[in-house]
Amino acid sequence: MTLKIRDIELPSNVILAPMTGVTDLPFRTLVKRLGVGMVVSEMIASQSMIRQTRRSMQMCKGSPEEYPMAVQLAGCDPSVMAEAAKLNEDLGAQIIDINMGCPVKKIAEKSFAGSALMKDEIHAARIIEATVKAVKIPVTLKMRTGWDDTNRNAPRLAKIAEDLGIQMITVHGRTRMQMYTGKSDWAFIQSVKSQVRVPVIGNGDIVTEEDAKTLLDVAGVDGVMIGRGTYGRPWFPNQVQYFLKTGQKLKDPTLSEKYDIIKGHLNHMMEHLGEHTGMMMAKKHIGWYSKGLSDSASFRLSAMQSTQYSELTELLDSFFSKQIELSQQDLHTL
Ligand SMILES: Cc1cc2nc3c(=O)[nH]c(=O)nc-3n(C[C@H](O)[C@H](O)[C@H](O)COP(=O)(O)O)c2cc1C
Incomplete structure (x- = not known):
């Protein structure tokens, strides 16, 4: 199945998840060459981005063979996020993705960015609005189900985001407090999907082709995003997209x-x-x-x-x- 992010048509609905320390340019281009619908950069702190530090310039650098590629930005200051998004648009990015899922202390607690933004919908909305307004390219959003079990507000935030012009929403089916424990709640992702018309991507714990199919069926989403399942298996997203298309399994490479x-x-x-x-x-x-x-x-x-x-x-x-x-x-x- 293909997938459209506003006017950008992806060859399939299987996306490589952004992973800091993993999805750099060499890994992304490899996964893309082997077959995947879209790739996303590692998360880049918007403050470092606007200072154009050597590391952030290296992280946002894409290569035509991996396009379309999304550059993911994190931050808590709307004007800095806007400036960082515009800078990336000028550098040739095709899509900007806003990170509202990062659970690590340095981002979520010290910088009040990443998943912490899910705790303050008004501030999250300001960030989304400023970023969307700053660029002509599509802006997407990646989040968790909420901060903790009693605050699973992803469906409400998704609706706010869509109203502000977000073009695709990815949901990792865990709360921030879960970090990576427990299981991704694929059924809950359905409650996000039912709130919006833009494409919704389900994420979390896909390690087999069948997992991807089950997530699509259970959550009724438009596509899947795969992270850790690609460790040591950059060909896995291609196996998933082949399975979703044909119902057949591709063998591992020799x-x-x-x-x-x-x-x-x-x-x-x-x-x-x-x-x-x-x-x-x-x-x-x-x-x-x-x-x-x-x-x-x-x-x-x-x-x-x-x-x-x-x-x-x-x-x-x-x-x-x-x-x-x-x-x-x-x-x-x-
Ligand atoms: C090492 C590592 C780094 C990650 N870095 C990011 C990141 O930079 N941005 C982001 O949105 N999510 C990041 N994530 C979360 C993944 O994108 C994904 O949501 C999560 O791993 C669940 O999917 P999976 O079970 O397929 O791995 C990271 C996850 C891991 C394991």
Whole structure:
């Protein structure tokens, strides 16, 4: 199923979730190349954005091959959010997404941004209004179900947001107080969907193709957003969109296809982030990519201790050659 954000048509209704420290340019372009409807940047603090810090400029940078891409902004000052949105529009962003879901203390309690805005609908409305008015491109909103169990106001806030010109609403089916505990309440997301006419996207705990289908059915939403389910599986959103379209399952890539994907991903990280930061990021992804493979614990230990990219690629090379060899032996003994 395709999805439209105002005048922007997406090739499918499966979206890669914004994840700080994960969905940088190399990961987004990889997921996009393998197949997904849309990608979103990591959350960028609007204050840093308007100061154009090196990090925020790096985080908002997109590449044409991943378009349409949304740049996600967080903040509690309407004029700063407006300025940050306009800056991104001028830099070529296609969509601005406002973060009202971030639960971490630094954002929600110290800066009164992210999910904290759900506690003050009037202030949230000011931020939405200022951001929407500042740009011509569509503005979308991502939120949780509410602050806590007794204040699940996502349906009301969604209606306010739609009236102020928000073009799509994503709901992670947990409250702020839940952080990542419990389960995403897919049924509750239906109560947001029933309040608005703009597309609503359901999010939280999709790890299989069937999960995505169930969420669509239970919440009656227009699309799904997948975050942690892509760890070590950048091809998973494509498997989901294929399943939703055909009812059939796509196989995982073979080990040698996976190895090619991983090598390409790591090379892109080094190019984009430089060797120092690139190595930290690479180790995180290698941890996910190698999970479940034989002898992966000792491989991860050596990989984590490597200090240079050349060393890491050598380790990876011999680890994957071994895996491919083992899988061929398995085939011969069948
Ligand atoms: C490591 C990590 C970083 C995240 N960073 C962001 C972020 O920058 N902006 C945002 O809106 N949500 C962020 N989230 C929340 C996800 O977008 C998503 O709503 C949540 O993980 C639930 O979806 P999932 O179960 O598919 O992972 C983050 C989640 C994780 C695990």
